[in-house]
Amino acid sequence: MKKKNIVNPKYRVTMKVNPARQAALYSFLLMRGNKWTSMEEVTDSISLYPAFFPGYYHNSNARRMLSFDISQINRSGEYDKLIISNSRGIKLATESEAHTFLKNEIREIFRKLAGVRAMIRKMRRNNQIDLEGQIAEAFLQEGNDG
Secondary structure, eight states: OOOOOOEETTEEEEEEEHHHHHHHHHHHHHTTTTTTTTHHHHHHHHHTTTTTTTTGGGSSSSHHHHHHHHHHHHOSSSOOOOOEEETEEEOOOOOOHHHHHHHHHHHHHEEEEHHHHHHHHHHHTTTOOOOOHHHHHHHHHHHHHH
């Protein structure tokens, strides 16, 4: 299987999909059970993540890679559980935590959609662009990609 390079717009760097690193992360969290684990502890424990300078973890490649891996695992059909994170660290979600996570994700999507709708109304008012055909085409293309 060919590895994909994905440009993560959140970090503006190219991240490489690394199934071995993601499998190691998932296995590590399975072994931890229902315990919160700090991101620093995870990257220290899994040798596939690069080292970082103490005190500079949040700006490190290790943290960016871990966040990217969490996102990839959560979107993947290969893994059974979601990984959740907050100020306490990361862990595999219980059923109720997974439901809460999904509700929050859906809420965020609707917030973003409301903002996009406001932008469209503004653009139409000022005759900046007619988006109807372009939007429909973009949704159709997005549906065919997955």
